[in-house]
Amino acid sequence: MKITKYIIGLGMMAGAVLGLPSCTDLSETVYDQVMSKNYYNTKQDVINAVFRPFEHMYCCIWIRHENEELPADQLITPTRGTWWYDGGLWEMYHRHQYDDINQGDWLSEWENFYVGIAQCNMVLDDLNQLNPSSFGLSDSEFESFKAQLRCMRAWGYLRLLNTHRNCILTTTSDQAVNELPENRKQVEPQVLFDFIESELKDYCLAALPSKSGQSGNGAQQGQFTKAAAASLLVRLYLNAEVWIGQAKWQECIDMCKRITGGEFGHYAIADNWYEPFDWNNETCNEVIFGFPGSYGLTSWHLQNDRRTVYGRGLPYGSAYYLKIEGNGERNPKYALSPSYDNQQPRELFDYGLGMVTRKFAKYQGDIRYKQYANTSNNTREGMFFLEGKIANSAVSGGYAKNPDNQYVIYLRDQVGRFEGNAESGYISNPAYKESKLGNGDFNSGLYCVKYPFYPFTGGYYIESDYTEIRLAEVIYSQAEALLRQGQAGEAGKLLNSVRKRNYENFNANIAYQPEGNVVLDLKEMLDEWGREFLAESRRRTDLIRFGRYQEAWWDKPRDADKHYELFPLSQTQLEQNEYLKQNPGYPDIAR
Template sequence: MKYMAGALVAASLVGCTNLDENLYDQVASQNYYNTKSDVIRAVFRPFEHAFWSVQSRHVLNEESADQLITPTREDWWDDGGRWARMHRHEWLTTNGEAQTEYNGCFQGIMQANLVIEDLEQRSAAKFGFSDAEFKNLKAQNRVLRAWFYLRLLDAFRNVPLAVSYYDTSKNSAGQVEPRKVYDFIESELKAVLPELTRKTSLGGNQAAQGQWTQASAAALLVRLYLNAKVYIGEDHYTECAQYAQDILDGKYGSYKVADRWDAAFDWDNQTSDEVIFAFPASAGRTHWHYNGDMFWWSVPSKASDWLKDTKNKVGTHNIKYSASPSYNPKGEKYTYELGMPIERFKQYPSDVRLKMYTNLGNNRREGLFIFGKISYTDDKGQTAYLKDHNGRYTLDLRDAVGKFGGTDGNKWLATSESRLEDGDDNSGWMFAKYPLYSDDESGQLEADYCEIRLPEIIYSLAECKLRSGDATTAAQLLNSVRKRNYPSTDWSTALYTPEGAAQLDLKEMLAEWGREFFAEGRRRIDLIRFGKFLDAWWDKKADADSHTLIFPLHRDILGANRNLKQNPGY
C-alpha cells in the first residue's frame, strides 16, 4: 500500500527507548483520528516499536545458543557473569533480556489492540479509504499482534492472552495454556490472509517494504507449524509443508531467491525478491539492527578506523559478539557436535561467505567474517593495523578463546583451558551480516532489517521433506539456495546428493540452518526443535533437566501481576 513509506517516516520520529512509559498513549485520544494521515500514522506506530523490539529477541535466541558468544575481553564484557550465565543456561529470574522481551512484546500487543479496536469503530469512507484498504490496515495490525504472540510462545510458552485495549475483561487475568495462544495465532493469521495485499510482480517490495502481505502472514504460519511439536506437543509438519509449498508456488505472491547471499541484507534490499518482510530502515531515521545489541557490536571496537564509518555514528563499535570457537588456545580442534560455526562453514571450503569482510566501494561488499590482522590506511596514508580496545596490541583474531594479547596468530598458548572468562579482543572470529559501508558510500546504514526471507520457507519445506523420508527433494530444495555460496566448479562436491556429493541427514540439516541463518536471531528454536538445546557445547555442560527450554518471568513482571505464576523449574 502506497501509504506505508510516509507512515513509517512519521513513526520513526518516535523512539522506543523507555520501557516505563506507555508508548501507545500517543494515539489513545478519541479526538486523534481526523484525517487519512492520522489513521495511517496510528496504524503503523506499532510497527516502529516492533522493529525496536527485535534487539531483545536477538540476545535471547543467540546468546543462549551454540554459535555466538560474548567472552570477557580483559576489562570489558564480564558484566557480573551475565553473558556466561546466558551461554551456560544458568539464567536467573533477574535476567534483564527476558524481561525486555516479555515487556516489549506485550507493549506491542497493546498498541496493536488499540489500533484494531479504533478502526473497528470508524468507517473507511469518512477518511477516504476503500473498504479493502481499511480492512488491510486493520489486518496488518492483527498479523503484527500474532507475530508478537509467536515470540512470546517461543520464549515463555505460558503467557497471558490480551486481545483488547479498551475492555480488559476480554483479557486473561493470568497465563493461559500454550495451546490457547497457539490456536489464537493460527486463527488470526488464517482469518486475515484474504484481507492482505499480494505481491504480484518481481522487483522487490519497494515502497511496500514493511507491510504484512499474504506471503509474510503465510510465512508466520510456516514458523508456527514447523515448531508445533515444541510449542504444543503436536506434529504439524504436513501443514508446514503445505503453506511453504504454496508460498513457493506463488499462491501468495511473487518471490525469488537472490543470486547473492548478501542481497537480502544489503542497502537496496527493498529491490530484492528474496525479502518477504523487512522493517524499513535508513541512516536518517531508525536502524535498530545497527545498534549495540545486534550488528554494530559484532566487529572490533576500533573498527571505524578501518571501515571509515563515523559520519552516521550510532555509538562506537564494540566487541560483544564473536563466533563460538573451533579450537582451544593450544590450537587443537574441538570435537563438539554443536557450536564451532566457523568449522561448519569450512566443511565446504570454497564458501564465498568465508572471505574476509571487505567494502568494495560503490555500496557493495564481500565476505561475512572478520579474522586475522585487519589492515587499513591511516590519516597519514600509511598502512596500519587495528588494535585492541585499550590500544596495547595489534589484533590478530582467531577461532579460539584465550588471553592471546599480542601473540602472533600463527602461534598458540601453552594451555588448553578455555572459558568465556578467559577471552580477550582476539577471541573468536567476528562478522558483518549487514554491510558497514564507509562515510563515502550512500548505502551506509540504509539496509532494511530482513525479518522473513524466502530461504526460510525453502529450508522449512526441506526439513519437512527430510523428516518424512524424502531426502532427495529436501536436498534439491536446499541446493536451490546453497549453490550461490560456492563456485559452480565446486558444485559436484559442495551440493547435496544427487546433485553433488555432500550427504544430507538431520544432523547436517541443523548445521545448514546454522550456516544459512547465522546470527539471524533464530538459532535457539532450531536447536530445540532438533532436540539439541540441552546438550553440551563449548563451555557449556548438558543441562540437568528441560526447564531451560523456556525462560523465567522476571520478578518485576510477577510483582506487577499477582495472577502470574513462575515458569516451572525457576
C-alpha cells in the first residue's frame, strides 16, 4: 500500500473557506475572527493557504468531465429503466440542447472555477502583505508559492476561455476594485488569452521549480512545475485558432520541444499504457501534473458518488467481480456510445464519430481492447468491460443481475431495453426497440476503465492520483500542429513513439507513415486522440478544434449552428451582475 500520498492543502484556511466569493459578487463574509492578519503564524500555515485552492480545483474536475464528455460522441448516460432519466438532462447534454439557463450542470463550471480563481486571488493578496523571512522562507521559495497560485489561476482561466470565451478577468480579492464597473465587465477573448500566456510564460516558467529526479513527480505530485506551466501553454496554443481566431501551431511545436527535450526535467513515455493511471503513478515519468488522491484522504475522481469522474463508469453488478463490494455497488453513469444498431442480426452504424469500439478494433492486437480484470491486489489488464455477463458469486446463477434481480445483465455494444433477452439480442417490446438514450437498460453500453479499481480489502483501492497532464498529450499536440503545417511524416513518427506500446505486434499495418503504411490525416488524427485519451475529459474540445462538433452522431442530429460550442450563463449569474452579457444564441434576461 502506498505509505505517503503527498496530500497538500489538508489544513483548511478558515478565512478562505468561509465566505467564498462568487464570480459576480467578490465580497467576503468574515465568520468569527480567523482572518489573514492572525492566521499566518508558521511556515505550515503559508503552505496550507497556498494549496487550499488546489483542493477546490481538484474537487471541480467532475463538472469539467461532464461538460467535455457528455456533449461529445464517445461517452453517454442512457436511461436505465427508471434510473438516470433526471428530467432528460443527459439527453439534452448529448443532443446539444443545453439552452435552459435555470437548471442543468452545464451552468456550474463558470461558478465553480471562479471560486477557485477567487481563492487564488485571496491568498496571493495575503502573501503580498507577508515577509518571507518571518516564516523561515527565502525570497525564491516565496515566489515559488506565488507561482503555484498564479499557475492554478491561469489553469482556471484557460478552462473558462474554453467553455465561455467571454469572461471576467479579476486578479485581486479587493472588493472595492472588483466592484468597479470596468472590472465587472467581460473582456475580449484575446485579452484573456494574452493574460494567461503572460502569466505562464513570463512568470510561472521562471518562478516554478523544475521536476527533480527521474522517478516520477514523487513529493512534487500535486504541485505545478515548469513543465506543467509549459504544458498549459501547449493547450493554449493548440486551441488558439478556435479561441482567438489566430493559429499558434509553431508556438505549440516550440513549447512541446522544450518539454520533450528535457529543459524542465526528465519525462518519458511509460512502457505500458496504464502506468500514468496506476496506484503508484507518482513514480511514473509520463505524469507531468497530477492531483494526489487516496481512499483514506481525497480521491474525488474515483469515488462512488456524484462528484466522481470514474467511480460511476463501471457497470451495475461489477462490484463483486472487482472485489470492491466493500464500497457499495456501482451506479453506472458513463458508458460508451454504441457501435451497433438494434436490428436483427445487428448492424453497425455508419457514423464517422463515436463508434468507440470499432475505432479500437481498427488495428489488431490492441492490448487495451480487452476485458478489464484485476490480476492481483495491485495489477490489472484490459481497459474495458466488453460484451458478456459479469461474474458475481454472490448471486444465484453466478452472474450479476439488474437492481431488481429481474434479469441477468449481459453487456451489449448497443442501447435498447433488452432486459432478460440481452444475450440473444432480442427486444420484445416494440416501444423500446429504437436505439436511443431513453430506451436503455442495465445491459446497454460497454465501459472504459481508465483507472484501476483494485480489491477493496487489498490496500490499493482507489489509490491512483488524478493525472491532469501527461507527456503523451504534449507529443500528440506537437504531432497535430505538425500535421496542420503539412508535416505528416514527422507527426506520424511522434504518434508512433507513443502508440507502439499499445499493440502486441506494432507492425507496418498499424504504424503511420513513413514508419508504416497507415496514412495520417486530420480524420485519423482525431480518431487517434479519441483512442489514446478516451474518457480523459477533453473530447468536446478536440471535436471543436477539428470543426466536427456540429456533426451528427448516435442519437444526435446535426446542429443548426455553432453556438453550442460555448456554454450559457445562468439566469442567476446574469441577475447578479448587470454588466454580464449572455453568450450568443442563448436566452437572455430583461435588462
